Amino acid sequence: MLRTDRRRTVVVTTGVGVLVIIAAAVVGSHLAGTGPSASVATTRPTHPASPPKAAAPAAAPGKATRSVPAWASGAAAVPPTSDPQLLAGRVVVLDPGHDGGNASAPATIDQPVWNGREMEACDTTGTETDAGYLESRFNFAVTALARADLEAEGATVILTRSNDTGVGPCITQRTAIGNQAHADAVVSIHADGGPASGRGYALLLPVDDGVNAGVVGSSTALGIDLRNAFLPATGMPVSDYDGIYGLQSRDDLAGVNLTTVPKVFIECGNMRNATDAALLTDPTWQARAAQGIADGIKVFLTSPRG
Numbered sequence: 521m522l523r524t525d526r527r528r529t530v531v532v533t534t535g536v537g538v539l540v541i542i543a544a545a546v547v548g549s550h551l552a553g554t555g556p557s558a559s560v561a562t563t564r565p566t567h568p569a570s571p572p573k574a575a576a577p578a579a580a581p582g583k584a585t586r587s588v589p590a591w592a593s594g595a596a597a598v599p600p601t602s603d604p605q606l607l608a609g610r611v612v613v614l615d616p617g618h619d620g621g622n623a624s625a626p627a628t629i630d631q632p633v634w635n636g637r638e639m640e641a642c643d644t645t646g647t648e649t650d651a652g653y654l655e656s657r658f659n660f661a662v663t664a665l666a667r668a669d670l671e672a673e674g675a676t677v678i679l680t681r682s683n684d685t686g687v688g689p690c691i692t693q694r695t696a697i698g699n700q701a702h703a704d705a706v707v708s709i710h711a712d713g714g715p716a717s718g719r720g721y722a723l724l725l726p727v728d729d730g731v732n733a734g735v736v737g738s739s740t741a742l743g744i745d746l747r748n749a750f751l752p753a754t755g756m757p758v759s760d761y762d763g764i765y766g767l768q769s770r771d772d773l774a775g776v777n778l779t780t781v782p783k784v785f786i787e788c789g790n791m792r793n794a795t796d797a798a799l800l801t802d803p804t805w806q807a808r809a810a811q812g813i814a815d816g817i818k819v820f821l822t823s824p825r826g
């Protein structure tokens with residue numbers, strides 16, 4: 521997510537892991553057979569997971585190897601054609617993490633806010649590549665592209681910020697935008713500041729804290745749909761350091777603690793890893809990332825549960 525974030529990875533206990541798998545199984549029916557299978561669940565390695573050897577970045581979508589789970593085979597159930605009415609009446613909020621002006625406004629972004637469990641900073645600067653490409657810039661670029669993809673299919677898309685030159689808004693305000701819009705889906709778009717040796721993308725999912733209790737299941741479904749769509753669209757592997765098969769539960773993020781609508785974060789890759797950074801800063805790959813996000817949202821919204 522961000523090198524300077526106060527981030528605390530939730531320890532994935534056996535219980536939480538089981539919950540994730542159960543949730544995956546519950547929503548599996550609308551994944552047209554692409555969700556984690558029972559065999560995946562029963563053979564899931566202990567944490568830290570050995571990630572599936574997802575398609576290498578240069579590999580074409582669908583060039584899965586035997587070590588890739590069925591859900592990562594590139595067979596995501598994405599509606600095949602562009603339909604300008606497909607998402608008519610549906611509201612999607614896209615939240616590009618951080619903001620380009622945050623670094624120059626510490627007094628504003630350091631203000632404490634309640635994240636549902638504890639106080640934390642209003643916002644953070646995010647991470648950057650070794651070459652100084654800011655995460656906020658990546659987040660906004662991908663968000664703008666995903667917005668266009670979704671609007672082309674009739675969705676009403678609301679952004680939590682309209683450019684990459686401002687400050688904030690606070691993480692609580694970003695969450696309120698989705699809640700007040702009664703959004704059908706919200707995706708907070710980020711790139712991670714993980715260990716330099718680590719690669720890949722991950723979906724960050726809510727943990728029941730009361731406020732979000734009604735949307736933990738639907739958010740998990742959204743996260744699985746995004747996870748399944750992102751790999752075939754982008755070739756980015758699932759994270760080899762964050763979560764299990766690209767899914768990580770988090771209880772320290774206002775964005776998922778305070779949501780009352782289906783919401784997840786996506787960490788599209790690791791800006792601190794040279795291989796990922798080359799992709800994350802490539803406009804062509806950014807368009808693929810946006811398409812993957814739009815595809816995942818589309819699957820979620822057009823499924824029986826969406």
Ligand code: ZN
Nearest residue numbers: 521522617710
């Ligand atoms: Zn971030």
